[in-house]
Amino acid sequence: MAEQLVYTAKDFATDQDVRWCPGCGDYSILKQVQSIMPELGRSKEDIVFISGIGCSSRFPYYMDTYGMHSIHGRATAIASGLKISRPELSVWVITGDGDALSIGGNHLIHMIRRNFDLNVLLFNNEIYGLTKGQYSPTSPEGKITKSTPVGSIDHPFNPLKLCLGADSTFIARTMDRDPKHQREILLKGSKHIGTSIIEIYQNCNVFNDGAFEVYTDKATKDDEVLMLEHGQPLVFGKEDDKGIRLVGSEPTVVSLNEVSKNDLWIHNEHDKFKAQLLTSFFDDPSVEGHLPRPFGVFYSEDRFRYEELMESQIKEAVEKKGVGNLDLLLSGSNVWEVA
């Protein structure tokens, strides 16, 4: 079959009925992912989607590529093995807040430090949906759910901070209700060579409706969302009238009526120290004087990939010792003969 590199989004849809709840944020993500696939420049057969367990993990069934719907928390580990053994494939990991940060927390951080060239889409809805509504490791303190009838007493993870703590080479945040931004970030993530972590705020309209409403509702989003753009000052607000300025090491909201744009914090995707501060913009939006929540690419860095080093070690071994000879290996160096 001739190579067909000119695809449309439709080429990536399967014949399976999509079975998320009506109104689920996952639909939007599926649509955007299918829409960027033709832009990867990869043949369909070279793309693999691996998921764990959870609502979002049904994703591979709806992508007409190679795919595996695996077990809870382990998509990252399965993708690691696949990427080591088949470095040429474009491998995507679909995971959720429970899958990646609770049961699969260990694999997540180890995958990140090894920096395989993988794309990880972390659907964060701050709830366990598939098991019908228990709090998740990203649910806020005090969250009332089926398993926390008088409020959660778990302190939540800050996912991007956790990933950066594991020396992530690409972290970004986007949301289901902003398809344009989602598309842009998905493309940026796909181009990053290394593990790209994209946290997607995804609304679960059945068990946690409105969890991210302040960032998506027209009335509030301009004051709550801080859009990050490389080389641009940190500006937000309805009239683009507010900015972030670093006072010492403390990010401070300032009015652009009082401070010039030139004196604001200029976003630099490659500044690891500032990226750490940015991941700390994680205030409860209901608290007075809180910082806005950043979206976009927080940080990116070029660092060696595990699978590439492994390939080069193998190449080196072959150069040094020659291609392995099984008969010599089996005989070893201390042989005696019984005549």
Added chain:
Amino acid sequence: MSKVVEEKKEVTIVFAGDSGDGIQLTGTQFTNTNALFGNDVSTFPNFPAEIRAPQGTLAGVSGFQLHFGSVEISTPGDNCDVLVAMNAAAFKVNFPRLKKNGTVILNTDGFNARNLKLADYDVSPIEDGSLNDFRCIQIDVSKMTRITLVDSGLGKKEVDRSRNMFVLGFLYYMYNRNLTATEEFIKEKFSKQPDLRDANIKVLKAGYNFADTSETFTSRYNVKAAQLKKGKYRNIMGNQATALGIIAASQKSGLDLFYGSYPITPASDILHELAKHKNFGVKTFQAEDEIAAICSVIGASFGGKLGVTASSGPGIALKGEALGLGTILELPMLICNVQRGGPSTGLPTKTEQSDLLQAMYGRNGEAPIPIVSASSPSDCFNAVYEACRIAVEHMTPVIFLSDGYIANGSEPWNFPTKDKLKPIIPKIKKEKGQEAYLPYKRDEKLVREWALPGTSGLEHRIGGLEKENETGNVSYDPDNHQLMVEIREEKVKKIADSIPLQPINNGVEDGDVLVLSWGSTYGVVKTAVKQCVEDGLKVGHAHVRYLNPFPNNLGDILKDFKTVIIPEMNRGQLLKIVRDKYLVDAKGINKVKGIPFTTDEIIDAIKLHLKD
């Protein structure tokens, strides 16, 4: 003075000392030299779980048992002819196994007041008459070593560390062996530290010369080469043979090897061995935990590689869920379990066969997995190769069972050449056919086709949810689930048609007692059964390599004997399966002491059942 040379057919030596005394190395060297000379050998290392247990204590004793001879050797020996004890604790632990009139070689420096106290001796066993019935050779090894190296410029610690070479040299003289192989080993080991190289060789020679000139003993021993089957041999340890078997399977199947594992005793040496052979395209991945190890293997298998992981009982427990995934995905992969004493952390450095039921049933749902077991150190090669063949040709995870005893034990291996190995043919679908690809469509063996990412037109999704027959689409249909469970079960059963029939390995073909064994008990049962047959008893021995599915004729063999007894280093696991499957009133002989059976234990059990 000249010494008399006595002929011996077989000798068992136990080397014992602190875990830091280099006992394992001394034993291995003595083994290799004897194997190269042409003896049949069998070894059994026995060491504590602690890397450096407190010096001089009973808990810190490391032992290495070697049985070598001019006759066929099948076990490391029940009791020893010679005990080499570097200190009082090592003596105390191993003395009960010294044969009457046996020889004990003592490092007197290890019997000082402190050593005696640590070993709980009020009076030194050298002085209290305990050794009256034995031949006792006393050497102050520390002193001799220090004198030998007085001009070496090495520190006291480094000097003392080469004491084991003195003992080794001493024994080489005693057993009429030359030093060449060990000298070569030392030269390679210390190629970058010439002072240590020279010191070790000097001490080795000093031990040899001391044995020659001193009057510590009067006769040397000669153990002639054994009449092994014609062919080329090398000495090999079980874990090493396992690693080579896996590489061989990779080469013969044309599938690159991906090995994902997490360090665990006693399986880690497989990882160490494989990591050396990158020029065979071997990719070894030390995962963050046992679960990641098996999951990375699933990823690699999905990608079309020979995916292999190894662990021991506790690690296999962690892999359970992923094994279920491997089973429902129907991807080939190999899971090695080098069993150790359990439950929980149990006895990490001791041996047991107590994970058979775990291998057989240790997953949720109906998740049958084929099981192949190894019977001796060198047999690990054949058994693991077979396990890989079944995995690849039948598209299924396969569990390979070894244990600490054969993993660390060694013996001569009449190794094969590449062209003598059975072919392994993967069922890879190379291109899109006329009809749409159905991932779970099967052949007559119920084996599905393996379509690899990168193959155009075969894009498909697989997963842990129940799948519709043939299409692999998610299905919750009740009849379909029943069908799929039955198909997966039948697929594993059908493997029995492509494995050899069960032979009677030793003894009579039908008669009074059948000893049915599996795994590392092979050597000891063989020795015991041969002895019984020599004594005129009607005893047969069948050793089962394929534990799931069993060979098709196993049930018939069981019927040919009045009594079936099953010796196992567990509380009766094969026993349960055999009783369940064949409804025979088999009897167990069960030992869970972390150490292998002795021949006498098996013989006594056979004789006991003959009386019934």
